[in-house]
Each structure stands twice: as structure tokens, then as C-alpha cells.
Amino acid sequence: MRSQVNPHVLMLAGDTAWDSGLDLAVAGTAAPVTDDALLHRLAELYRERWDGRWQLDVRDGGLAAHVPGASPVMFEVTPDRAYGHDKGDPFGQTNYRY
Template sequence: MRPTTEQLDRRYSEEKSQAVPWAAAETRLTAAQIAWIVTVRPDGRPHATPMVPVVHNGKVYFHTGSTEMKYANLKANPHVLVLAGDTAWDSGLDVAVAGTAAPVTDDALLHRLAELYRERWDGRWQLNVRDGGLAAQVPGASPVMFEVTPDRAYGHDKGDPFGQTNYRY
């Protein structure tokens, strides 16, 4: 899924800034060893937690256990924010993706995502797919894969020059 527009937001950008192409933002997301996911608790308070993202066909994927807070939050409200970046002030690219998370149940897609997780961690991250879901590796745990479909994203280019690119879908 590619954004329909990429536009530099002049309100938050220096004069010589240029829009960052979505390909660069997607590369940043793909390279992130850890990203943060922000969900909304049923009472409206935010909840943020680190997760390991996989980017595939323009969407962001992550998995969580059915007993975890983010799972309960997503059942009540599927809107999420995925953040990838670092704490540097004057270099790098931070990316924020806002969208909707939904469970993945397609076996072929789950097998592909399990393969992408294995590749990303040199085979150390093993996910087993069974009957349209992820098989528990720990007794009592029920892992669930989620797909984030973006509706907007932001690229924050840090350094000389500073700039913000808005991506709309």
C-alpha cells in the first residue's frame, strides 16, 4: 500500500527542506529492530509498548499475546500509531504511521510473515502457523498477528535541514 500523496509540511520544515519519498520512510520502518506501538485503552488513556515490526506490501505487522494489554486495547479500539526512529536530534528519519490494526487469519499471509520474522532475526524468531493463527510456543499463550493498514503517516527528517513530510492514503 503506497500513499496517494507525499507532501512537505512547510509549517514544520526549514526553507531548504524537501519531501522525503515514501520509499525512504518505508526503508526506515523495515530496518527498525524495535518500533513503538501506541494503542488506546478502553478508558481512553494511551498505552505504548515496544514491538518488533515487519513491513510487507506497505503494511506493518506485529504480534502479541491474547492476554496482553495491547490485545485488549485493540479489541476495544483498533486505531494505532506505530513509531520508528531514535533519540538523535540532528540526524536520521523518524516515521509515525497512523492506521487500523486487524487480526491476520489468512494462512498464506501468516506463513509469509513467519518467514519474514525468521529472516529478520537470523532464524532466532520462530513463529509457527496453525489453522489460520499462530501456534502457542508457551502453554496458555495465544499469540495473534496484527496487520496495520495505514491511513496517514509522517516522516520527520532531522538535521540540516529539518523537515516534516505528510503521507496520505
Template structure:
């Protein structure tokens, strides 16, 4: 499991009573997200954000996309991403930001495990069929690729009283 090497409350953005949010709570919040956002950068530097259903496994975030999608094209040029999970509530909850690098998953055993995890996330929709280290696609013109986000930094934004920002480094 990927664990942060450093976890600290950032006093610049936190109430004086706030304490660091343990990484286990931050990871659980991300794992519970029905939808998260993935932010990539277009080749000209402009951002692109789109919702996705995250799967958390061994401390890493996974998502999949088709080879005809904007995020796929963006990742071919720049693999650096943001993963965002949270809600619009002001006075309760925990928002999560993960900065990392997205790399394609080709390990057959890992892909099969992720397909099992997605089966539970999608409530029977978007079943992933893994064959020979790749996800089979219903359309021959579209390749489905699963990406693993290897975290560099993460932030947990605790909302409410007390509010606080916890920084994590990997």
C-alpha cells in the same frame, strides 16, 4: 503494495529548503528498524506503548502479540494504533510515525509469508509456526495473533540540515 495517495512537505514544521521525503525512503526506514514502538489506547483512554519488531510487507506494518498482553486487550476495544520508528539523534536520520488500524491476520498464505520474514528479523528466535490460519503457541493458554496495520496517515520527520516533516495520506 499500499502507497500514499498524497505526499507533501509540511512547511509549518520544516526548514524552507526541505523537500518531501519520498514514501519509499520512509517505508525503507521503517523496514530497517530493529525495534519500533506500538502505541495503543487502554479502555479508559490512557495510552500504552511497548516495543515490538516490525515486519513490512506490501506496504503494511505487521506485528504479533500474545492474548495475555496489554496491547492485545487494548486492540480488542480500540484497533487504532501508532507505530513509531526512529532514534534519539537530533541532527541526522528519519523518524517515522504511522497512524492506522490494526486487524488480525487469518489468511494462511499471508501468515506463512510473514513467518518467513520474521525468521530473518529474529535471527532464529521467536519462530512463528503457522497452522490452519493461526500461529501455533507453545502454551495452550496463550493465543499468538499477528496484526496488520492498515495505514491512514504517516509522517516522516527528516532530522538535520535541512529538517522537515513530510505528511502522507492513504
């Protein structure tokens, strides 16, 4: 039996402005979401966010899309580091380790 490898990932989010807003980087370990209750909630959030244009069903501990060839996978990230960069006057930064 092969052991499942959980990849180390980096998630980035931020503002496109140079001198305002906040940029975030979160590093951690990713694992596929297989909990049916959580998958149903995520599918509902996608329907709400995309005005019903993105339909996801929960099947066999995973997601199925109504798009030929699509097989979306949701990942849960357990962070081990996070970085925040405040853009503006004054610029600032902070680091977190978990």
C-alpha cells in the same frame, strides 16, 4: 453475533539521534492477519530475523509460538495518515493523508 472492532493504531519508527535520520509515524486501522499464506511467510521471516530462535507455527488461521503461554497475533495496518520528520540541517517534515 458481535461485530469485530478494528482499533485505530499509531506505529512509530525512527532514529535515536537528535540531529540526523528520519522519524516516521503511521496512523491507521489494524486487523488481525488470518490468511495462511501470509502467516507462513511472516513465520519464516521471524525465523530468519531471529536466527531460528523464534519459532512460529501457523494453526487455525493464526500463529502459535513454541513458548508456554505465548499466543502471538499479527496485525495488518491500513494507513490513513503518515508523518515523516527529517532530523538534521535543515530539519523538515511532511504529512500524508490516504
